[in-house]
Amino acid sequence: MARLHAVTGRSVTPLSAGWELCVTEPGATPGGDWLPAPVPGTVAQALREAGLYRLGEPLPLHDRDVWYRVRLTGDRPCTLRFHGLATVAEVWLDGERILSSASMFQRHDVPVTLRGTHALHMVFRALNPVLKAQKGRGRWPVRLAEPAGLRAVRTTLLGHMPxxxxxxxxxxxxxxxxxxxxxxxxxxxxxxxRATLEGRDGRLTLALAAEWSGAAPPPGWLEVGEARAPLRWTGPSDLRGDIRLPEVEPWWPHSHGRPALHAVRAVVGDARIDLGRTGFRRIEPEPGDGFALRINGERVFCRGACWSSPDIVALPGTRDAYAPWLETARQAGMTMLRVPGIAAYESDAFFDLCDEMGILVWQDFMFANFDYPADEPFLDGARREAAQFLDRVQASPALAVLCGGSEAEQQAAMLGLPRERWSQPLFDTVLRDEVERRRPDVPYVANSPTGGPLPFVADAGVTHYYGVGAYLRPLGDARRANVRFASECLAFANMPAAGALPGVPAVHDPRWKARVPRDPGAPWDFEDVRDHYLHSLYGVDPMLLRYEDPDRYARLSRAVTGEVMEAVFAEWRRVGSPCGGGLVWMFQDVWPGAGWGVVDSTGVPKAAWHALRRAFRPVQILLTDEGVNGLAIHLLNETAEPVEAVLSLTALRRGEVPVLRTERAVTLPPRSAQAVPASSLLDRFIDLTCAYRFGPPTHDAVAAALSDPGAGAPIAEAFHFPQGGRMERAELGLGARVERTAEGWSLILSSRCLARSVHVEDDGFRAEEEWFHLPPGTKRRVRLIPRHSTAVVPDGEVHALNGLDSTRYRGTA
Structure with a gap:
C-alpha cells in the first residue's frame, strides 16, 4: 500500500522508548542483566552503546537468543505493527505468543485489545541452529556468503560475507x-x-480500501497541489479517483532537470489523508540487445555506485542517517544508486530523499548468488516480501529499475552448469509477476548480470564489468569490451586518507590486510589489483616503492584508482559509446580501511570520489585518444538549457611552456553530445597524441577546458598525457593562500607548472575539491570544510604528485 503519512482519525504511536534486552542461551528464560535497547535498532547497536562491543570484535549472537521487553498501556482494540524483525523471531503479549516470523524483510500487523498495562516481549532466536537444520542443497556451491543454509532463510547477507x-x-x-x-x-x-506521465500531461490514479462506519459515506476528493478531482465509492470499501494534470512539470534526475514533486492528498468528509509526494515521469528501457534508460523520452547515462548501509552495526533507516550520505552522492554527480541483493531494503526515508534529490534507484530484491528453494512456502514468502516492498514505494519516482537479485545466473554459469539450470522460478516468474502487478512503470531485470550468450558478457544486457579491475585488463578494454550497462564495475581497494584506520600502518600490517576486500578462495586481494594499475599507469614498482618511500606509495595509491575510474567513464560517456551506465562497486566502506568504497566509513570522500565527481559532470568535456585519427574532444550537455562557453585547448612542454594555445566560442544545445576533432581547432599539424612519432614529442600534456565566457571560470576540464601516467617530479611553484569570507575558509591555489593530483592535508579541515590537475597560470578557489566542531583555523599543506615538495598554509584567527 502507499505510505499513509497521516490519516485523520488514526493514531500511530512509535514504541521506541523503555525497551530492554537480555542475551541468553538458546531456549533459556531470561534471568540475567537487562540492558537499555534502542528500537528500532539492533542488538549489536545496543551493545556498542553500552560499551560492550566494538566493530571487528567477535559477537556470536547467532548462537544466542535475545529477549526484548517493554511495558505497554492502552484501553481499546488496536494493532501492533512490526516493520522488521531480524530474523527468526517471536512476539509475546502477557505470556501468550501472538506472532512468529522467519523473515527479516516482512512487515506484520497483529490485532490486540489492550486493557491497562501489559508486558510485551520479543525474542530473537539463535540463527545458527536454524541454519544447521535446513534440509536440501542448492544446485551449486556459493563462496560469497556462508553458511549454505542462508539460501532458505530470509535475512541480509551483510555480516555473512567474510x-x-x-x-x-x-x-x-x-x-x-x-x-x-x-x-x-x-x-x-x-x-x-499510480503516477504516470502521458505525453506532457501527468495522470494520477488512486484506489483506497476504506470503511465508513457512520451513515451514508460522504463524497471524497483527490487533490494534487491545487488540482482536484472527485473520489467515488465504487463499493462498500472501495474509493477510486483519477486526475489529469495538463502540462505538468515532470520529475527528472538532478543531472537533467528538476526533480519536481507534487503533494497528494485525499479528503473524505472531514477526514484528510496525506499521501506524501510523488513525481510524474516516464521510464522506458531502450530497445536493443543492450540496456539503457530513457526518462521522459531522453536517453540518460546512469552513473553512480552500489550502496551498502550508513552503519552496518545499526542498519538505521532514518532521514538523519541517510541524508549526509545521499547528499555526498548527489554532490559527486551520481544519478543512480543500486541497492544490491546482498544488502537490505532501505526504509521510506531513503526513497523520500532520493525522490527529492533526483537520484535514481536501481533496486535488487534481497536475493544473491544462491540457488533458492522452489517450493511453494518459500516462493509465497518471497511474494509477500516483494509485494510489501513494492506497495510502500509505489509512488516513488526515483525507483528506476527493479532486479530479481545479484549474480545467481552468473554463479551457475561460471561453475559450468548447463544453460537450462541457470534460471530460477523466483526470478523469472514470482518477482517478475509482482513487479508487473504493482510497479508496471519500472523496468524489470531478472538478474544482475544477465543477457547475452553468457550472463556476464559485457556487450549485451547488463554486466558486472571487472575487465578493467579484477581481471587486470588494460584501460583500452573499457572500449574494446563494448560495455552496454555495468550495474557493477571498477572495484578497487580505495586507499583512505592517512590515519583513517587509527594506529594501524597502511598496507604491511596484518590488521590493515584483514580489512582489504578479497574474493573468498582467491590467492589475491584488491590491493594487488590496485598495485597492478599503479605499475601500469605510473611505471613504478609497487613493492619497491613501499620499501623505499611508503608515503609516496600511499599518495600514488590514493590517486591511481580515481584516475582509472575517470578514464573508463570518459570512454563510456564519449560520443558514439553504446554504454548506458556504470555503477561503481561500492559507494561507502562498511568499516575503516582500504575498502571498496569511494567514501570512507565515516562519510569522508576518498580521492576516487573526487575523480568520479569530475567524471560525472552533467556539462562535460572529455578527451579520447583515437590513435592516428588524433585527439577527439567530446562536449556533453545533459541539462535542459543551452550552455554558452569558451572551448580552449593547450599543449604544454614540461608542464609549463605552451607549444599550442587556441580557443573558440561554442554553444552546447540542451541534452546534446558532440565530438570535435582537436585538429579542427588548429591551423597547422601538431601530433597531439604522439601517434606518428616524427622526432621527439613536442609536449607532455594537453589540457582542454570549457569556461564561462563572462567570468572565465572553468565549467569542466580534461587532460591527456601522451606518455601515459608516468611523471617527472619538479619544482612546480605551487602557491596556496588562505582566505576567509562570510561562507567560511577557502584556499586560493596557483602553480607555475601543471600540478597533478593536487591534494590538501589538514588535521582540522578537508578540501571540498581535490585530487585535480591545476594548469599553470590559473587560480583555483577551493572551499575548506571543517572536519570537527573544534576546527578553528586552517593549518596544513598542499601537495601535488609531480611536485618535489609541499606548500604550507595557515589562516589567522
Whole structure:
C-alpha cells in the first residue's frame, strides 16, 4: 500500500522508548542483566552503546537468543505493527505468543485489545541452529556468503560475507515497532497510488480500501497541489479517483532537470489523508540487445555506485542517517544508486530523499548468488516480501529499475552448469509477476548480470564489468569490451586518507590486510589489483616503492584508482559509446580501511570520489585518444538549457611552456553530445597524441577546458598525457593562500607548472575539491570544510604528485 503519512482519525504511536534486552542461551528464560535497547535498532547497536562491543570484535549472537521487553498501556482494540524483525523471531503479549516470523524483510500487523498495562516481549532466536537444520542443497556451491543454509532463510547477507564485510550479526527489531489505533468513522486499510506521465500531461490514479462506519459515506476528493478531482465509492470499501494534470512539470534526475514533486492528498468528509509526494515521469528501457534508460523520452547515462548501509552495526533507516550520505552522492554527480541483493531494503526515508534529490534507484530484491528453494512456502514468502516492498514505494519516482537479485545466473554459469539450470522460478516468474502487478512503470531485470550468450558478457544486457579491475585488463578494454550497462564495475581497494584506520600502518600490517576486500578462495586481494594499475599507469614498482618511500606509495595509491575510474567513464560517456551506465562497486566502506568504497566509513570522500565527481559532470568535456585519427574532444550537455562557453585547448612542454594555445566560442544545445576533432581547432599539424612519432614529442600534456565566457571560470576540464601516467617530479611553484569570507575558509591555489593530483592535508579541515590537475597560470578557489566542531583555523599543506615538495598554509584567527 502507499505510505499513509497521516490519516485523520488514526493514531500511530512509535514504541521506541523503555525497551530492554537480555542475551541468553538458546531456549533459556531470561534471568540475567537487562540492558537499555534502542528500537528500532539492533542488538549489536545496543551493545556498542553500552560499551560492550566494538566493530571487528567477535559477537556470536547467532548462537544466542535475545529477549526484548517493554511495558505497554492502552484501553481499546488496536494493532501492533512490526516493520522488521531480524530474523527468526517471536512476539509475546502477557505470556501468550501472538506472532512468529522467519523473515527479516516482512512487515506484520497483529490485532490486540489492550486493557491497562501489559508486558510485551520479543525474542530473537539463535540463527545458527536454524541454519544447521535446513534440509536440501542448492544446485551449486556459493563462496560469497556462508553458511549454505542462508539460501532458505530470509535475512541480509551483510555480516555473512567474510571476503569484505565484518561479521556483524543483524539481530533485533531493526525497523520500527508501532501501536496503531483507529478513531473516527473512516478506516483506511490501504492506498494504491499510480503516477504516470502521458505525453506532457501527468495522470494520477488512486484506489483506497476504506470503511465508513457512520451513515451514508460522504463524497471524497483527490487533490494534487491545487488540482482536484472527485473520489467515488465504487463499493462498500472501495474509493477510486483519477486526475489529469495538463502540462505538468515532470520529475527528472538532478543531472537533467528538476526533480519536481507534487503533494497528494485525499479528503473524505472531514477526514484528510496525506499521501506524501510523488513525481510524474516516464521510464522506458531502450530497445536493443543492450540496456539503457530513457526518462521522459531522453536517453540518460546512469552513473553512480552500489550502496551498502550508513552503519552496518545499526542498519538505521532514518532521514538523519541517510541524508549526509545521499547528499555526498548527489554532490559527486551520481544519478543512480543500486541497492544490491546482498544488502537490505532501505526504509521510506531513503526513497523520500532520493525522490527529492533526483537520484535514481536501481533496486535488487534481497536475493544473491544462491540457488533458492522452489517450493511453494518459500516462493509465497518471497511474494509477500516483494509485494510489501513494492506497495510502500509505489509512488516513488526515483525507483528506476527493479532486479530479481545479484549474480545467481552468473554463479551457475561460471561453475559450468548447463544453460537450462541457470534460471530460477523466483526470478523469472514470482518477482517478475509482482513487479508487473504493482510497479508496471519500472523496468524489470531478472538478474544482475544477465543477457547475452553468457550472463556476464559485457556487450549485451547488463554486466558486472571487472575487465578493467579484477581481471587486470588494460584501460583500452573499457572500449574494446563494448560495455552496454555495468550495474557493477571498477572495484578497487580505495586507499583512505592517512590515519583513517587509527594506529594501524597502511598496507604491511596484518590488521590493515584483514580489512582489504578479497574474493573468498582467491590467492589475491584488491590491493594487488590496485598495485597492478599503479605499475601500469605510473611505471613504478609497487613493492619497491613501499620499501623505499611508503608515503609516496600511499599518495600514488590514493590517486591511481580515481584516475582509472575517470578514464573508463570518459570512454563510456564519449560520443558514439553504446554504454548506458556504470555503477561503481561500492559507494561507502562498511568499516575503516582500504575498502571498496569511494567514501570512507565515516562519510569522508576518498580521492576516487573526487575523480568520479569530475567524471560525472552533467556539462562535460572529455578527451579520447583515437590513435592516428588524433585527439577527439567530446562536449556533453545533459541539462535542459543551452550552455554558452569558451572551448580552449593547450599543449604544454614540461608542464609549463605552451607549444599550442587556441580557443573558440561554442554553444552546447540542451541534452546534446558532440565530438570535435582537436585538429579542427588548429591551423597547422601538431601530433597531439604522439601517434606518428616524427622526432621527439613536442609536449607532455594537453589540457582542454570549457569556461564561462563572462567570468572565465572553468565549467569542466580534461587532460591527456601522451606518455601515459608516468611523471617527472619538479619544482612546480605551487602557491596556496588562505582566505576567509562570510561562507567560511577557502584556499586560493596557483602553480607555475601543471600540478597533478593536487591534494590538501589538514588535521582540522578537508578540501571540498581535490585530487585535480591545476594548469599553470590559473587560480583555483577551493572551499575548506571543517572536519570537527573544534576546527578553528586552517593549518596544513598542499601537495601535488609531480611536485618535489609541499606548500604550507595557515589562516589567522
Amino acid at each position: 571476503g569484505w564485510c565484518p561479521p556483524v550479526p543483524a539481530v533485533g527489531p531493526w525497523r520500527p515497532v508501532e501501536l496503531i489505533t483507529e478513531t473516527g468513522p473512516l478506516r483506511v486499510r490501504s492506498a494504491d497510488l
